[in-house]
Amino acid sequence: xxxxxxxxxxxxxxxxVLREVQTRFGSQKLGYLWAIIDPMAMIVVFSFIKTIxxxxxxxxxxxxxxxxxxxxxxxxxxxxxxxxxxxxxxxxGLFVYKQVKPFDTLVSRAIVESLIIGVATIIFICxxxxxxxxxxxxxxxxxxxxxxxxxxxxxxLGVLFAVIGTFYENFKKIISLMFLPLxxxxxxFYTVENLPPIARDIVLFNPVVHFIEFIHGSxxxxxxxxxxxxxxxxxxTLIPFFLGLWLYTKSERKIxxx
Amino acid sequence: xxxxxxxxxxxxxxxxxxxILKNVSLTIPGGINVGILGRNGAGKSTLLRMLGGIDxxxxxxxxxxxxxxxxxxxxxGFQGSMTGxxxxxxxxxxxxxxxxxxxxxxxxxxxxxxLGEYFDMPIKTYSSGMRLRLSFGLSLAFDFDYLLIDETLSxxxxxxxxxxxxxxxxxxxxxxxxxxxxxxxxxxxxxxxxIVVHDGQIKYFDNIDDAIKEYNQINR
Numbered sequence: 301x302x303x304x305x306x307x308x309x310x311x312x313x314x315x316x317v318l319r320e321v322q323t324r325f326g327s328q329k330l331g332y333l334w335a336i337i338d339p340m341a342m343i344v345v346f347s348f349i350k351t352i353x354x355x356x357x358x359x360x361x362x363x364x365x366x367x368x369x370x371x372x373x374x375x376x377x378x379x380x381x382x383x384x385x386x387x388x389x390x391x392x393g394l395f396v397y398k399q400v401k402p403f404d405t406l407v408s409r410a411i412v413e414s415l416i417i418g419v420a421t422i423i424f425i426c427x428x429x430x431x432x433x434x435x436x437x438x439x440x441x442x443x444x445x446x447x448x449x450x451x452x453x454x455x456x457l458g459v460l461f462a463v464i465g466t467f468y469e470n471f472k473k474i475i476s477l478m479f480l481p482l483x484x485x486x487x488x489f490y491t492v493e494n495l496p497p498i499a500r501d502i503v504l505f506n507p508v509v510h511f512i513e514f515i516h517g518s519x520x521x522x523x524x525x526x527x528x529x530x531x532x533x534x535x536x537t538l539i540p541f542f543l544g545l546w547l548y549t550k551s552e553r554k555i556x557x558x
Numbered sequence: 559x560x561x562x563x564x565x566x567x568x569x570x571x572x573x574x575x576x577x578i579l580k581n582v583s584l585t586i587p588g589g590i591n592v593g594i595l596g597r598n599g600a601g602k603s604t605l606l607r608m609l610g611g612i613d614x615x616x617x618x619x620x621x622x623x624x625x626x627x628x629x630x631x632x633x634x635g636f637q638g639s640m641t642g643x644x645x646x647x648x649x650x651x652x653x654x655x656x657x658x659x660x661x662x663x664x665x666x667x668x669x670x671x672x673l674g675e676y677f678d679m680p681i682k683t684y685s686s687g688m689r690l691r692l693s694f695g696l697s698l699a700f701d702f703d704y705l706l707i708d709e710t711l712s713x714x715x716x717x718x719x720x721x722x723x724x725x726x727x728x729x730x731x732x733x734x735x736x737x738x739x740x741x742x743x744x745x746x747x748x749x750x751x752x753i754v755v756h757d758g759q760i761k762y763f764d765n766i767d768d769a770i771k772e773y774n775q776i777n778r
Contacts, residue, residue: 303654315651323639393637396628398611399652553614 308399316391316400316408324412335420339371346489358491360522362434368424370488372417373447373515377454377508378479379413384458385465385472388555395556402555403548406462410455442518449533450511456541463547466555487512492527500527507536559588560609562760564618567604578604579615580758586751588624588703591730593745593766594738595773596755602738603631605755606706609736624703630693631708638682642673642692645681649696663699670695670725672718687715694722698729705729708738723747742770 303311324332343364350363358366387405394400428435437443465472486508492500503509510533517525548555562584568575578601586592596602606629607613608620636645646667650660668677671691676684684692697705705726726735726748739745745752745766752769754761756776763769 307654308652311654312652315648318651319637319640319644319648322644323637391637394648396610396612397649397652398628557613 309401309404312400312404313408313411316394316404317411320408320412321415332416332419335375335416336423339368339375339420339424342371343367350489358494358522361520365428365433365435366516366520367489368428369443369515369519370486370512372421372424373450373512374483374486374488374508375420376413376417376447377450377511379417380410380451380454381458381461382476382479383409383413384455384462385475387462388466392558402462402552403459406455406459410451410458414451436521437519438521439518443515446511446515446518449537450508450515452541453507453511453533453537456537456544459544459548460540461544463544463551463555466551466558482506482508485509487516491516491523493523504529507532560586560620560622560624562586562618562620565608565615565620566617567601567608567613567615577758578755579618579760581618582758582760583618584753584760584762586753586762589734590750591735591737591748593749593752593769594736594755595740595745595752595769597776600755600757602755603629603708605760606631606708606736606738609704610706625701627697627700627702627705629706629708630697636681636689636692639680641680642671642677642684643668645692646696646699650699653700663696666699667692667695670698670721687718691718694725698725702733705733705735707735709740745770 330337346367347364384406387409388402391400391402391405394405395402425435461471461475465475485503485506487503492503492509492513495503504527510528510530514525514528514533517523517528562579562582565579565582566577567579568577570576594602594605604613608615609622610626610629612629637648640648643664646664647660650663655663671677671688671694673684673688673692676688681689681692707726723744729735730748735748737745737749749766750764752763752766752773754763754769754772754776761769761772763772
């Protein structure tokens with residue numbers, strides 16, 4: 301009895317997701333907690349900085365809520381794209397089963413990261429409700445779309461990173477380094493509107509800014525999505541993904557054998 | 559039936575290509591147990607990996623409509639950070655077993671491998687003999703047309719060797735085995751036919767004794 305390729309794919313991804321969830325729990329119990337601690341620490345730090353500098357650039361917005369949406373979305377993007385880079389190496393032992401394709405490990409990692417951020421989001425909402433933050437959402441559907449889209453964007457980049465990283469070890473280090481300035485250049489703790497005009501033009505080259513602004517503009521009634529370029533976002537979603545897929549299909553066997 | 563069609567496989571060494579298969583065309587008939595002989599580095603394990611679908615010829619084709627196990631060797635195929643139990647469950651899942659079948663397989667492998675408490679310890683704490691027992695037990699929980707076995711029968715203590723040989727004899731009543739080994743008694747006992755891998759060529763012998771003779775010729 302032969303199973304269809306898609307049936308095998310589903311079975312493998314499910315097995316990999318369960319595996320990933322178990323190993324993360326087993327080896328480092330902080331693994332899950334970190335999903336909460338990391339954005340929480342950022343929120344505390346930047347809220348604190350804000351009270352010191354304290355110029356009312358975002359009237360009517362609860363700044364911690366603003367930061368929470370930023371860091372949850374940004375971490376979703378960062379974790380999916382960065383963690384895919386060592387998915388092949390980490391699961392190498394499993395390629396001895398021909399059912400397990402390297403691509404499946406990317407899909408399962410993205411699913412696990414999304415689940416973790418999903419749970420973190422729910423916890424943050426509970427905390428927000430408890431402390432009575434203003435969490436009124438302007439357009440919930442668009443916020444959800446924004447989160448989904450930035451996740452897919454991260455996945456597309458992740459596929460590309462993973463394939464290139466297999467053949468150029470240094471590439472992984474370069475990408476990890478690039479994420480350091482990205483943190484400051486992604487409109488996470490400010491809005492594009494707040495910036496001086498020259499800085500705006502520069503920062504808008506960063507695709508992540510458009511996703512974050514899209515989420516902020518859809519979430520807060522006081523903000524808008526005037527700086528968001530949807531074509532630019534689509535470009536950055538599709539090109540890396542299809543380039544990554546193309547390179548992957550060409551090198552799948554090499555990845556299995558390596 | 560396994561068919562090799564102009565199959566070529568090489569590894570790039572510093573300046574030259576080291577050939578495992580050089581334009582080999584060969585048909586191995588179905589329904590028989592085949593021993594694979596050859597010197598160290600001749601490419602026996604690579605051949606098994608290619609049959610198992612996780613390695614590929616540089617040109618030409620290797621095909622069969624049979625179901626092959628994963629190549630069972632000393633190298634593993636396990637995830638070190640997972641326990642024996644988790645690994646067994648994982649493999650069951652990727653083969654699409656139901657929850658009931660998974661529970662049965664876990665019980666069987668636990669029993670067969672005699673790992674005791676180690677069954678719930680991470681694989682990285684295992685000795686190579688323990689990994690082997692798990693790997694071998696796991697493969698017995700599935701129905702394949704061919705079991706691909708790499709040397710594993712000559713490792714482990716006497717008790718386990720006897721046990722696994724017995725289990726294998728029962729298994730090959732329903733399925734077949736492709737066995738890489740340097741232990742001639744085991745090959746004679748379990749295999750009907752033999753192939754000898756040497757110098758990029760594969761020779762097929764209907765009778766395992768003839769294959770052993772040829773192998774001894776090469777080694778002289």
